[in-house]
Amino acid sequence: MQPVDPLHNAEDDAATNALRAKAGARSTWVSVGVNVLLTAAQVGIGVVAGSQGLVADGIHSLSDLVSDFVVLFAGHHSKKDADEDHPYGHQRFETAASLALGSLLLMVGIGMLWAAFHKLEQPQSVEKVHIIALWVAGAALIAKETLFRYMLSVAKRVKSTMLAANAWHARSDAASSLVVGVGILGNLAGYPIFDPIAALIVGLMVTRMGWTFGWDALHDLMDRAADEKEVDAICKTIRETPGIIGVHDIRTRKMGDMIVVDAHIEVDATITVEAGHDIAVEARLRVLQRHRVLNLMTHVDPSRRPDLDHLPASRTQALTPT
Numbered sequence: 001m002q003p004v005d006p007l008h009n010a011e012d013d014a015a016t017n018a019l020r021a022k023a024g025a026r027s028t029w030v031s032v033g034v035n036v037l038l039t040a041a042q043v044g045i046g047v048v049a050g051s052q053g054l055v056a057d058g059i060h061s062l063s064d065l066v067s068d069f070v071v072l073f074a075g076h077h078s079k080k081d082a083d084e085d086h087p088y089g090h091q092r093f094e095t096a097a098s099l100a101l102g103s104l105l106l107m108v109g110i111g112m113l114w115a116a117f118h119k120l121e122q123p124q125s126v127e128k129v130h131i132i133a134l135w136v137a138g139a140a141l142i143a144k145e146t147l148f149r150y151m152l153s154v155a156k157r158v159k160s161t162m163l164a165a166n167a168w169h170a171r172s173d174a175a176s177s178l179v180v181g182v183g184i185l186g187n188l189a190g191y192p193i194f195d196p197i198a199a200l201i202v203g204l205m206v207t208r209m210g211w212t213f214g215w216d217a218l219h220d221l222m223d224r225a226a227d228e229k230e231v232d233a234i235c236k237t238i239r240e241t242p243g244i245i246g247v248h249d250i251r252t253r254k255m256g257d258m259i260v261v262d263a264h265i266e267v268d269a270t271i272t273v274e275a276g277h278d279i280a281v282e283a284r285l286r287v288l289q290r291h292r293v294l295n296l297m298t299h300v301d302p303s304r305r306p307d308l309d310h311l312p313a314s315r316t317q318a319l320t321p322t
Contacts, residue, residue, distance in 0.1 A: 027154040027163065028068050031170065034147050035065040038140050049130035051187070052119055053180040053198035054137055056112050060176055060206055061140070063108045067101045094256040095220045098165055102214025109207030116200035120193070129187050129195060137181040144174035159257060159292060165213055172209050176202040223253040230291070234261060237287050238296075243267055243279035245303045258294035261287065269302030276300045 042058030045051075151167035183198020225231070231252055238247045246266040253260050265283060267276045280298040287296045 023154050023158050025072065027151050028072050031147060031151060032065060032068045032072075034143055035061050035068060038143060039065060041136055042140060045132060045136045049133035049136075050127045051129040051133040051180075051184055051195055052115070053183040053195045053202065054129075054133045056115070056199040056202045057137070057140060057173075057176055057180045059108060059112065060173055060202060063104055063206070064170065064173060066104060070097050070100050070104075073097065095217050095254070098213055099217035099221065101165065102210045102212070102217055105206050105210025106214060107210070109203050109205075109210055112199060112203030112206060116196050116203055119196035120200065128192055129184055131188060134181060134184045134188065137177055137184055141174055141177035141181060144170055144177055148174055168209075172205055176205055179205075220254045226252040226254060226259045230259070234259075234287055234291050234293065235263075237290050238263060238265060238283050241279065241283040241286055243271075243275075244283060249299075255294050258292050260294050261296045262299075263296065264299045264301050266301045266303040276302075 038061040039058050042054050042061055044058075046054030046058055148167055148170040151163060151170055155163035155167050179201045180198045183194045183196075183201075186194025186198075226234075231250060234252070235247055235250055238244060244265050244267060247263055248266075249262075249264040251262045265280060267279050277300070280300050284296045284298060287293050
């Protein structure tokens with residue numbers, strides 16, 4: 001059995017985490033710069049041009065700016081090492097940040113809906129907007145779509161769900177800018193009510209996005225398991241470790257973007273305790289090296305049926321006593 005060097009593995013993990021944090025911070029600061037410019041342009045021009053939809057989109061961009069700083073704050077704290085009070089590390093800062101981001105979007109969305117409904121109740125108060133609002137909405141659409149593609153590529157490269165959530169938030173901004181542009185076009189074509197309708201649609205989009213982010217983060221804070229595909233991959237890595245006959249009772253829970261795993265592994269009952277321990281250590285190092293696993297806790301079970309090693313995974317789990 002070719003052992004994995006734990007020191008080398010730890011150095012690789014540290015280097016990966018450092019690159020991940022650096023890439024995430026860089027992409028978030030790019031988002032900050034874009035959202036500062038968009039917020040100022042959309043709100044300022046929206047007020048001057050008399051477009052409620054553009055002002056709503058500007059407030060949406062402002063919420064993005066706040067969420068960017070939430071992401072930076074969480075990214076700074078989540079990369080701290082484990083300590084006595086946090087033996088599993090601080091990865092759940094990312095989950096807490098996602099919950100805060102979802103709550104923020106939910107409140108902003110409800111505020112947009114309230115303002116839009118107020119305008120729709122008084123359609124006579126809706127004014128014709130200036131054409132400059134359409135140019136700003138178009139520029140915002142291009143900027144947000146470009147930002148989305150950039151941030152999503154970074155999120156996939158560093159495997160960060162928080163950065164992915166922020167990227168999709170930018171995509172929702174691009175969609176909202178498109179809706180606002182259509183609303184402004186309708187207003188300029190002689191249908192003033194289109195502008196507050198666009199603001200209403202943007203409010204619904206923001207509210208839905210906030211609810212989705214918040215609900216998912218809440219489930220992760222309640223120790224939601226990793227998805228089935230990822231669990232199967234981890235199980236396969238454990239089972240392929242030399243000396244392991246079977247694996248059962250695998251439990252997982254999300255820890256930010258990482259996963260904590262508990263598993264019962266089966267080894268030949270005739271080997272020594274030391275040999276069984278070495279097999280468990282090898283399985284743990286393999287899993288930590290190949291998957292987004294923060295820690296694997298193994299319980300070694302003796303087995304007197306080494307023939308199970310040749311059975312499919314499903315049969316092994318079914319035939320193994322728990």
